[in-house]
Structure formats: C-alpha cells, structure tokens
Amino acid sequence: xxxxxxxxxxxxxxxxxxxxxxxxxxxxxxxxxxxxxxxxxxxxxxxxxxxxxxxxxxxxxxxxxxxxxxxxxxxxxxxxxxxxxxxxxxxxxxxxxxxxxxxxxxxxxxxxxxxxxxxxxxxxxxxxxxxxxxxxxxxxxxxxxxxxxxxxxxxxxxxxxxxxxxxxxxxxxxxxxxxxxxxxxxxxxxxxxxxxxxxxxxxxxxxxxxxxxxxxxxxxxxxxxxxxxxxxxxxxxxxxxxxxxxxxxxxxxxxxxxxxxxxxxxxxxxxxx
Numbered sequence: 001x002x003x004x005x006x007x008x009x010x011x012x013x014x015x016x017x018x019x020x021x022x023x024x025x026x027x028x029x030x031x032x033x034x035x036x037x038x039x040x041x042x043x044x045x046x047x048x049x050x051x052x053x054x055x056x057x058x059x060x061x062x063x064x065x066x067x068x069x070x071x072x073x074x075x076x077x078x079x080x081x082x083x084x085x086x087x088x089x090x091x092x093x094x095x096x097x098x099x100x101x102x103x104x105x106x107x108x109x110x111x112x113x114x115x116x117x118x119x120x121x122x123x124x125x126x127x128x129x130x131x132x133x134x135x136x137x138x139x140x141x142x143x144x145x146x147x148x149x150x151x152x153x154x155x156x157x158x159x160x161x162x163x164x165x166x167x168x169x170x171x172x173x174x175x176x177x178x179x180x181x182x183x184x185x186x187x188x189x190x191x192x193x194x195x196x197x198x199x200x201x202x203x204x205x206x207x208x209x210x211x212x213x214x215x216x217x218x219x220x221x222x223x224x225x226x227x228x229x230x231x232x233x234x235x236x237x238x239x240x241x242x243x244x245x246x247x248x249x250x251x252x253x254x255x256x257x258x259x260x261x262x263x264x265x266x267x268x269x270x271x272x273x
Contacts, residue, residue: 002190003268006205006206006267007265009024014038015047018059026262032263038122045090050224070107089102101125103122127143133213155253158194159192159197183252197253203255211255211257215250216250236249
C-alpha cells in the first residue's frame, strides 16, 4: 500500500440526515465542528434516527452561517437558525438523558411533514459537555454531541473494498458493492492494508492526535440504501460471518480527539500506537 492519507471528510449537521463533504474541518473535543449538533426527537423526547425511520436517508442538512438548511424530496428547503439557549428540553439518546434546545415551530412542522409523524428538531449548544463518551471506554473529561457514542468515526477505504469482495462471494451478492455512505463515517483513510485499523490505539491525522478506544459496532442503518431508503441484508449478513468481535458486528474505528486542530483532505495519517 501507499502512504496513508485522509481521503475524505464527512460532516452530518443533523443526526441521521445526509450531510456534507468539506475539504477541511475543525476538530473539537466532542467531534468535528458542526457534526451531529442537531437531532430529531419524537413527541416523547426520544431521539429519532434511521433505525426507526429509514426515510431520513432521503433528507439532507447543510451548514450555513448561524444554522442549517434542510432539504428533502417534495418539500421546500428550510433554513433553521441556531436557537437561543432558552427553550430547553430533556431528550433521551440511547438511554442517556441530555439537555437540548428546541428549534422554532417552522422546523418542527417541516420535519413532521417529511416523516408523517410529530417530530421536533433540537440543538446542542457548545461546548458539548453534557453527554459523556460511552463510560465503558471513556477517559475522564471525554464528551460527545449527538453521535452514537464517540466523537468521530474513521473508516478505511481498503477495508470497504475487502468487505465488498466478501459480499460478492455471499448469498446477497446482488446488493453489492456498497458505497461508503452506508457507514456514515467522519473520516475516510486510504493507503492502508485492509483491516489495519483493527490494531490502532493512537493515530494522528495531520497535526491532530486521536485516541482509538474501540471498534465500531454496526446496526441496521448500514442496511439502508442512502439514496432510496430501502433496506436489504448487507452488510450485516457478511459482517456477521467475518467481522464478529465480542458479540458485535464491526466495521471502522471510533475516535476521541486528544488535541484540537484542523484536518484536511490529503493530510497524512500516522499510526502512533
């Protein structure tokens, strides 16, 4: 393989919606700037993701100064301003209670119209220090915004190629090859051997250093075609046969920043430990 480098960056301003692929991004202690700071909640305050609503794959969110712009088939785009931290709501994400700030009523109406069920849009103000990283793998003072459990997710392009080769040999070969967006990473690295990330514990992307606490366990969202919202069997069928570790089907590595800085497409990726 060649020299490992950062191939692409992915920021998802609203959890579960399509995002953006900037050429560079600021790394904050709780994730990439702007990544997963907004979230949809149901009328009971629970976070709504593609697990419950695969249709969210068809909507997109883009960062604009002071907020986000939402777009989806059949709806006019809507620009939503970051709300003032006054209309607080307690929401639940994977069993953890966290405070968010409700967006305006137009945003709730737009999201409800799109999904066909009552839905509200909420925002987490910086600094995102109200939700700790998964306590089973966290160090003191590590926090995450509305990502599943860790500030960032990194995936290797060569590992996806290897996984697609395995899918092509299996019972659901017609579903492959799968694109990278099935896995909704923040960082994609190229120039490594397939599955080399299994052995990483500390890496540097450009000048920013990250801790690698654990492999990323995958869920039903990965079976959702991000362009049609249709669900299939892959990659979970193949991950279950070839990538099962400690009861989880894994692909990619979770990251926790140890330093601040900016990562850029083309940055070298160095394996420190």
